[in-house]
Structure formats: C-alpha cells, structure tokens
Amino acid sequence: MAEQVGKTVAIVGNPNSGKTSLFNILTGSNQKTGNFPGVTVERKTGILKLAEDLRVRLVDLPGSYSLYPNSADERIATEILINPGHTDHPDLIVYVASAKHLDRQLLLLSQMLDLGFPTILVLSMIDEVEQEGRTIDTAALTKRLGIPVMAISSRRGKGLKQLKDQIGISLQSGPLQRARPIYELHEDAIKVLKAVGQVEPSENLYLRWLWVQHFEWVPFDTGKSVEEWLAIHKQFNIEPLKEQVDETFERLNQMELLADAVVSRDPASRTFSEKIDALLTHWFWGPTIFAVIMLFVFQAIFAWATYPMDAIESAFGYLGSTVSASLPEAWYSNLITEGVLPGLSGVLIFIPQIAILFFLISILEEVGYMSRAVYLFDHWMQRFGMNGRSIVALISGGACAIPAIMSTRTIANWKERLITILVTPFISCSARIPVYAVLIAFVVPYERVGGIFNTQGLAFAGLYLFGIVAAFVAAYVFKKILKGKSHSFFVMELPAYRMPDWMNVWRNVKEKVGAFVMEAGKIILIISMILWFLASYGPGQNMHLAEQEALVEAADLNLAADATEDLVNAKKLESSFAGILGKSFEPIVEPLGYDWKIGIALITAFAAREVFVGSMATIYSIGSEEDEFRIREHLAKQVDPVTREPVFDYPTALSLLLFFVLAMQCMSTLAVVKKETNTWKWPIIQFGFMTVSAYVVSLIAFQLFS
Amino acid sequence: MKLSDLRIGTLAVLDHFPVSPLHRKMLSMGMLPGQQISVVRKVPLRGSLYVKVNDRLIALRFREAQNIMVHL
Numbered sequence: 001m002a003e004q005v006g007k008t009v010a011i012v013g014n015p016n017s018g019k020t021s022l023f024n025i026l027t028g029s030n031q032k033t034g035n036f037p038g039v040t041v042e043r044k045t046g047i048l049k050l051a052e053d054l055r056v057r058l059v060d061l062p063g064s065y066s067l068y069p070n071s072a073d074e075r076i077a078t079e080i081l082i083n084p085g086h087t088d089h090p091d092l093i094v095y096v097a098s099a100k101h102l103d104r105q106l107l108l109l110s111q112m113l114d115l116g117f118p119t120i121l122v123l124s125m126i127d128e129v130e131q132e133g134r135t136i137d138t139a140a141l142t143k144r145l146g147i148p149v150m151a152i153s154s155r156r157g158k159g160l161k162q163l164k165d166q167i168g169i170s171l172q173s174g175p176l177q178r179a180r181p182i183y184e185l186h187e188d189a190i191k192v193l194k195a196v197g198q199v200e201p202s203e204n205l206y207l208r209w210l211w212v213q214h215f216e217w218v219p220f221d222t223g224k225s226v227e228e229w230l231a232i233h234k235q236f237n238i239e240p241l242k243e244q245v246d247e248t249f250e251r252l253n254q255m256e257l258l259a260d261a262v263v264s265r266d267p268a269s270r271t272f273s274e275k276i277d278a279l280l281t282h283w284f285w286g287p288t289i290f291a292v293i294m295l296f297v298f299q300a301i302f303a304w305a306t307y308p309m310d311a312i313e314s315a316f317g318y319l320g321s322t323v324s325a326s327l328p329e330a331w332y333s334n335l336i337t338e339g340v341l342p343g344l345s346g347v348l349i350f351i352p353q354i355a356i357l358f359f360l361i362s363i364l365e366e367v368g369y370m371s372r373a374v375y376l377f378d379h380w381m382q383r384f385g386m387n388g389r390s391i392v393a394l395i396s397g398g399a400c401a402i403p404a405i406m407s408t409r410t411i412a413n414w415k416e417r418l419i420t421i422l423v424t425p426f427i428s429c430s431a432r433i434p435v436y437a438v439l440i441a442f443v444v445p446y447e448r449v450g451g452i453f454n455t456q457g458l459a460f461a462g463l464y465l466f467g468i469v470a471a472f473v474a475a476y477v478f479k480k481i482l483k484g485k486s487h488s489f490f491v492m493e494l495p496a497y498r499m500p501d502w503m504n505v506w507r508n509v510k511e512k513v514g515a516f517v518m519e520a521g522k523i524i525l526i527i528s529m530i531l532w533f534l535a536s537y538g539p540g541q542n543m544h545l546a547e548q549e550a551l552v553e554a555a556d557l558n559l560a561a562d563a564t565e566d567l568v569n570a571k572k573l574e575s576s577f578a579g580i581l582g583k584s585f586e587p588i589v590e591p592l593g594y595d596w597k598i599g600i601a602l603i604t605a606f607a608a609r610e611v612f613v614g615s616m617a618t619i620y621s622i623g624s625e626e627d628e629f630r631i632r633e634h635l636a637k638q639v640d641p642v643t644r645e646p647v648f649d650y651p652t653a654l655s656l657l658l659f660f661v662l663a664m665q666c667m668s669t670l671a672v673v674k675k676e677t678n679t680w681k682w683p684i685i686q687f688g689f690m691t692v693s694a695y696v697v698s699l700i701a702f703q704l705f706s
Numbered sequence: 707m708k709l710s711d712l713r714i715g716t717l718a719v720l721d722h723f724p725v726s727p728l729h730r731k732m733l734s735m736g737m738l739p740g741q742q743i744s745v746v747r748k749v750p751l752r753g754s755l756y757v758k759v760n761d762r763l764i765a766l767r768f769r770e771a772q773n774i775m776v777h778l
Contacts, residue, residue: 066734070727104736104762242725248733273763274746283750375765379753382767388754491731491770494756494763 007056007171009048010090012077012112014105015063016495018124019096020044021154023060024503026164042409043076045088050168059088067111067210068244071412075217081115082210082218092118092170094163099123099136099151100496103259109145110182110251114206118170119147122163126151128498144258146178155501183251185209189243192236196224213240273496277372286376293369294395297360301399302430305352312352316345339532346528346608347521350668353430354403355513357396361407362508366500371492378490384472385479387416387490394420394471397427398464401669402516405676419478421676422686425669426471428464428661431609435660436463438613438632442653467661474689516672527607527667534578535604546575569618578603592659592695593652593702602659609665655702662694707778709743710755710771717744718776720759728770736760743776 013019024031027046044060061080062073069075080088093112097105102123112119123136138149148166152159185193185205193208211218215229224232233240279285320337327333364370370392378388389411396404404424411417428436440456440463447455537543550571554564573579582600589599597619605612617631620638638647664670670683677683712718720739723729737743737759747756752768 065731068730068734070731070734101762104760107734107736239725241727241730244730245725245733248730249738252733252736252738271761274758277746277756277763281747281756283747371765375754375756376749378765378767379749379751490754491728491735491764491766493735494765496763 007091008059008088009056009092009094009167009171010059010061010080010088011094011096012061012081012108013063013096014065014098014108016493017063017096017098017105018154019060019063020504021501022094022096022122022124022152023058024501024507025154025157025160027058043088048164048167050164054168056167056171059090061088064108066108066248068213068248073412078210078214079217081112081117082207082214090117092120092167094120094122094167096122096124099126099129102136103256106255106259107248107251110255111206113145113147113176113178114181114183114204115210116176116178116204116207118173118176120163120166120170121145121147121149123149123151124154127153127156127158141258147176181206182254183247188236188238192232192238195232195236212238213243271496273368273494276497277494280369281372281375286372290373290376293364297357298395298398300360301353301356304356308352309349312345312348316341316348334536335529335532338536339529340525342532343525343528347517347525347668350400350402350516351513353399354516355509357399357403358407358509358512359505361392361396362505363500366498366505368495368497371494374492375494384475385416385419385482386475387411387413387420390416390420393424394427394468397424397429397471400429400431401425401427401666402672403512405669405672406512406515408676415482418677418682419475419482421673422478422682423471423474425664425666425686425690426467426474426662428467429609429666431666432463432660434610434613435605436460436657438616438635439648439653439657439660441632442636442648443650443657463657463661466658470662470693474693522671531578531604531607534581535573535576538572538576538580542575543572546571570620573600573618591702592698593655593706595647598647598652598656602665605660606665607667609660612660649706651702651706654705655698658701659694659698662690662697664690664694707776708772709745709757709774709776710768712743712745712776714745714748716778717742718778719743721775721777723774726773728773732774735764736762737764 011019011023023044023046026048030049031044031046042062046058046060048056048058050056059080061077064074064077066074067078067081069078080086081090083089095109095112097109109119109121121141123138126136129136136151138151141149148170150159150163150166152163154160183206189209189212190205192212193205196208196212212229212232215224216226232238280289320341323341324333324337327336361370364373370389373391374388376388377391381388381390390408392410393404393408396407401424404427405421408417408420408424411420440459444455444459449455449458538546547568550568551564553571554567559567578600579596581603583596585599585603586594586596589602594602598616600619601612601615604615613631616635620634635648636646639645664687670687673683673686674680707718709718720737720741720743722739723732741760743757743759745755746758746763748754754765754767755771757764757766757771
C-alpha cells in the first residue's frame with residue numbers, strides 16, 4: 001500500500017466551531033498531540049485516510065477569529081497560514097463554521113479565500129439548526145463563494161463520507177481561482193507592496209500585504225530589518241492597527257450581506273442558554289452553585305479514586321513480594337523491589353485522581369460552564385494577579401497540583417498563568433492528608449464542638465484554609481514584583497450550552513494522563529531510585545556494622561523476629577547516606593524542633609510528601625505495615641534520649657504541620673512546572689520561596705510555643 | 707455614554723470604540739458599530755459584564771467596557 005502523506009490539509013475555524021470534534025472523527029486514533037516548538041500551544045496532527053492508497057496529513061490549527069491575532073493560539077495559526085515554508089502550511093483548508101452562527105464566522109473564511117487557499121466550507125452542527133426549523137441554502141453559498149459547501153454532523157457521522165470525497169477532489173484541482181478578492185487592497189497598499197519588492201501578477205497580493213503588516217514576527221527572513229520596515233510604514237503613512245480595523249469592517253460588511261441572503265433567521269428570543277445563565281451567572285447564586293459543583297468534583301475525586309488507588313497499591317504490593325521471592329538476593333533485586341517498583345507505583349497512584357479530575361473538568365468545559373465561571377471570578381482573581389481561569393487550577397490543586405498546573409494552559413496571559421502555576425502547590429493536596437492525619441492529634445486533643453464538629457476536624461479545615469491564604473498572599477506578592485503585561489484584555493464568547501462531545505472528553509483525559517506519566521513519571525522514577533540508593537548504602541562498612549550492632553542489641557533485649565527486623569532496618573537507615581545526610585541536617589532543622597530522625601523523614605518527603613509517614617515508621621522501627629493510629633501511638637512514646645521529654649510534643653508537631661502546609665515537597669510538581677514554563681528557573685524559584693516560607697513560619701511557631 | 711454605565715436590560719446601539727487591539731478583537735468576533743447591544747448581567751463592584759450583541763453572548767471586563775461608547 002502506497003503511503004501518500006505529502007499533502008497537508010488544515011482544519012481552520014473560530015473557537016467553539018466544532019473543529020476539534022471534526023478533527024477527532026476524521027483521524028480516529030491516527031493522531032498525535034504535542035506542542036508547537038517553543039510555546040505551549042497544542043499542535044494536533046493526524047493522518048486522514050481518503051482511500052486505500054491515499055493518505056493526507058491533517059492539522060488542527062488553533063481556533064481563531066482572524067489573521068490579526070490577539071493570543072498565542074491565534075498567532076500560531078496565522079504564522080502557519082502566511083508562511084508557505086512552514087511544515088504545517090496547508091495545501092487545502094477545511095473551514096469549519098457552526099451552522100448555528102454562520103453569519104459571524106465568515107470573517108476568517110473571507111481571509112482564507114483571499115489568500116487563495118483551495119477551501120471547503122463545512123457547516124457543523126447542522127442537525128441542531130434543523131431542529132430549530134431553520135435552513136441554510138448551501139447551494140447559494142457555493143455559488144456566492146465559489147467553493148464547495150457541505151453540511152455535516154460530527155456526532156451523528158452525517159456527511160463525513162461526502163466530505164472525504166470532496167477533500168480528495170479538491171486536492172486535485174489546484175489553487176483557488178476567484179474573479180476578484182473579497183477585500184480589495186486600496187491604492188496606497190499596492191504602492192507599498194511595489195516599494196517593498198517587485199510584485200508579479202501571479203503573486204497573491206493579500207499574502208504580501210499580511211507580511212507587510214506582521215513584519216515584526218513574520219516567521220521567515222523578509223530581507224529587511226525592523227528599522228527598514230518601520231521606515232516604509234512611516235513613508236507611506238501606514239498604521240497597521242487602523243488598516244486592520246478598516247479591513248475587518250469591510251469584510252464584515254461583505255460577509256453579512258452574504259449571510260443574510262442564505263440563512264433563514266430564527267425569531268429573536270431569549271435563548272435557552274440565557275435562561276440557564278439567569279441562575280448560573282447570578283451575582284449570588286452563580287458563585288454559590290459554582291462552590292457546590294466544585295465540592296462535588298472534589299468529593300468525586302476522593303470518593304471514586306480510592307478504589308483504583310487501593311487496587312494499584314495492592315497490585316504493586318503483590319508484584320513486589322512476587323518479584324523479591326523469585327529473584328536472588330542481590331543489589332539489583334533490591335533496586336527493583338525498593339527503588340523501581342515504589343517509583344512506578346508513585347507515578348501510577350496519581351492516575352485515578354488526574355483522570356477523574358480532567359474527566360469532570362472537560363465535561364464542564366464542553367458543556368460551556370467553565371467560561372461562565374471565568375466570567376464570575378475574573379475580577380476577584382485579577383486583584384491577585386491571576387485570571388478567572390485560575391480558579392479551576394486552584395481548586396484542582398486540592399486533589400493534586402500536577403493536573404492543576406497542566407490545566408493553566410487555557411490562561412492566555414503569561415504573567416497570570418505563571419502566578420497561578422507558582423502558587424497552586426500551596427493548596428493542600430491529597431498527599432498531605434496522611435501527614436496531617438498522623439500529626440494533628442499531637443496538636444489538638446479530640447473534643448466535640450457544638451455537637452457536630454470536633455476539634456481535630458476543625459484543625460484540619462484550618463490547615464486547608466492556611467494553605468489557601470498562603471496561595472493568595474504569594475500571588476499578591478508576585479503580582480507586585482513580576483514584570484510583564486498584566487493588563488491583558490479579556491473579551492470572551494460565552495458559548496451556548498450543549499451536550500458534551502464524549503469523544504473530546506475522552507481524548508482530553510487520555511492526553512493529560514499520558515503527559516503526566518511521560519513527563520512527571522520519568523522524574524519520579526529517577527528520584528525514587530536515587531532515594532533508594534541513599535537509604536540502602538552507606539560509606540565503607542557502615543551498614544554492615546550497624547546490622548551487627550542491631551542484632552546484638554536485639555538479642556540482649558530478647559526481641560521477637562519482627563521487632564528485630566524493624567530494629568535492624570532502623571539502624572541500617574541511620575548509618576546509610578540518607579542517615580548521614582539527616583544528621584548533617586540536624587543543626588538546620590533543630591530550631592524548628594526536629595531531631596535528626598525527623599530530618600531523614602523530611603529529606604525523603606522532598607520526593608513526595610506521603611513518603612514521610614512511611615519513613616517515620618521505618619526510622620522509629622515501627623514496621624511499615626502498621627496503620628496511622630498505631631504509628632501515632634508509637635510516636636507518642638518516643639522520648640529524647642537526653643532530656644527524657646517526649647519528641648512529639650505540641651510545638652514540634654505544630655511546627656511540622658505548618659512546614660507541610662507550605663513546603664514544596666513534590667518532585668513531580670517541580671517537573672511539571674519545568675515542562676509548562678520551559679525553563680528550570682521557575683521551579684527553582686518556586687522551590688525556594690515555598691521552602692523558605694515554610695522554614696520561617698515553622699521556626700516562628702516552634703519558638704513561640706516551646 | 708460608556709457601555710459600563712449602561713443599565714442592565716436597556717437596549718443600546720454600539721457607537722464606537724477607540725482604535726486598539728481590543729477594538730480589532732471585538733470586530734473580529736462580529737461586534738460592529740450600529741449593532742444593538744444590551745447588558746445582560748454584571749458582576750457587582752466593577753466586575754465583568756455579560757453582554758449580548760447580535761445574538762452573541764460575550765463577557766468582558768469593566769475596564770474594557772469603559773472604553774466602548776454606546777447610545778440609546
């Protein structure tokens with residue numbers, strides 16, 4: 001079978017036009033998602049099979065309103081369309097417009113036609129228009145525009161076969177021939193083009209005109225410096241912004257006449273969406289309903305994810321014991337059972353939460369609800385240097401900062417997005433819960449308050465609240481110190497409410513989970529192998545001596561086999577590199593009220609917070625099989641060898657709790673921040689300010705209360 | 707008058723906006739002078755506005771609405 005992937009077809013259209021649904025259904029599983037080089041704008045490409053021996057490359061260009069871009073997304077689309085040398089520059093355009101609002105989506109189409117692209121106009125969601133009893137005269141459109149027009153419904157698969165056939169035919173027929181452009185360049189523009197270079201009659205004048213206007217970032221060498229361009233602009237008195245506004249006006253006038261002629265109008269009435277919005281965007285009920293929805297999302301993440309998470313944990317437990325039973329006693333067996341497998345399980349354990357979170361968030365996006373939430377909260381979030389969309393990230397952070405940070409891609413303004421990324425890890429994520437659960441009892445004794453509450457539950461809520469306050473304070477500080485254009489503008493369409501396209505939801509979940517496993521997963525795995533090494537090896541004969549010592553001590557004390565093993569493990573950890581590191585850390589953590597044992601646990605917790613409880617259990621030779629309650633009981637019995645005072649008194653536990661609220665102890669989050677910001681600078685800054693603030697706050701708390 | 711001063715539910719006509727990227731963006735979304743515009747809802751305390759232009763539902767910031775002129 002001959003592979004013919006030489007030709008490129010681009011899907012172009014406004015945001016919310018049904019572009020992505022069409023792309024998904026045309027390519028099926030034959031698609032790849034990545035980023036355009038250097039920016040976090042998603043690049044979706046796929047293979048479209050037209051016939052047994054005819055395949056073309058399909059590119060889903062970011063949704064745009066015009067070739068005069070206002071966001072990073074639109075700019076990428078423009079760059080590709082005006083640069084014939086770009087790898088994604090199309091041979092054919094499939095222009096998708098929602099049949100429901102055809103009249104407002106013709107601006108970009110008119111620009112495509114003037115660029116001379118062979119184009120097929122696809123009217124999506126045709127069934128919804130027909131249900132409303134309206135019609136669109138596709139034959140008249142074809143006649144007026146001079147291009148094929150097809151109506152399809154991606155959800156029902158209607159019209160897809162004809163579209164594929166048409167793509168095949170249009171690819172054969174060469175460039176578009178139109179008698180005259182929709183927007184005629186004025187005389188001054190033509191003079192400029194002549195001044196810039198020789199204009200051959202065969203050349204596309206509009207393309208040249210776009211180069212002149214976008215000279216600052218035309219993605220190839222124009223042969224002129226910025227100064228030369230500015231001089232030309234000055235000489236001919238060109239103000240690009242004014243030119244663009246005038247052109248847009250002219251195009252809209254032309255296209256509106258067209259739309260009036262072919263679309264039968266629906267009677268002006270309050271739409272279904274507006275009726276729902278009366279409640280969902282109400283100044284009081286809107287935020288209330290939002291809170292309830294988010295509470296549900298949160299609840300769902302915790303309630304539903306428990307089962308798969310438990311299953312993953314026990315599967316890895318089983319795998320670990322099977323592997324260690326079948327492999328010989330050697331360093332590589334230990335590496336697998338204590339380094340690689342826990343690392344893998346540390347990656348996979350997050351998948352259920354990430355999948356559920358993105359499942360629910362995608363549904364809210366697809367339905368059209370998210371843009372309402374953005375409308376409601378934008379103004380509050382702006383005071384803290386963020387954007388309405390940041391609220392989604394902050395709430396997601398309550399489950400796990402990793403998907404939360406990944407969800408900030410929808411924030412167009414860089415500064416607002418960066419601040420959101422930097423402060424999201426302050427929100428208490430699910431990995432902090434086990435630590436809170438063990439330590440809270442040392443700080444507040446259990447008492448009932450007002451019948452339904454108890455003191456420990458309230459303290460729990462207090463820790464969450466403290467994290468939220470920390471996030472907003474940090475955001476405010478960053479707003480003041482970071483440079484950058486924060487006065488972005490925000491004109492956003494509120495799309496009509498509609499049923500989610502399940503295919504889009506599924507693809508989104510798959511993509512996010514895949515990105516997490518591939519990107520964060522690598523780092524978690526490496527770190528857990530390093531930790532394994534640090535905890536299993538010590539300098540010289542250290543480990544061996546420690547084992548002997550522990551065995552002697554156990555024999556003296558007449559310990560049972562289990563207790564002996566626990567003691568041996570504790571002594572070995574103490575003499576390992578990790579133990580030495582912990583002891584050398586003691587002077588640093590002592591002012592916070594921690595001894596070197598807590599120091600070791602803290603070091604291991606920098607890979608992932610939940611590791612802390614397990615490390616504490618090992619260090620205090622409790623045995624890792626015990627539950628939280630037993631661990632807590634055990635810790636309460638620990639006394640300082642010199643002063644005989646309990647190690648876990650009120651000030652130490654409080655200081656530790658506050659440390660866990662604020663400190664950046666998650667390698668995976670740092671890895672994702674690196675990926676999303678494309679530099680190590682921001683994860684390093686984030687690690688620094690979070691850990692310093694944790695240290696200072698814990699220090700103050702300990703010194704005040706001890 | 708400014709769009710930001712328009713009362714909820716009152717129908718007005720889009721008059722003009724200053725030549726700016728905001729203007730270009732609004733045009734490209736199909737908001738043209740001469741079209742009817744109404745404020746559907748507002749977030750209190752100079753929060754975002756929810757407007758309806760030419761059957762299209764659009765959210766914009768208070769600061770932006772201050773730059774858009776309308777007449778009754």
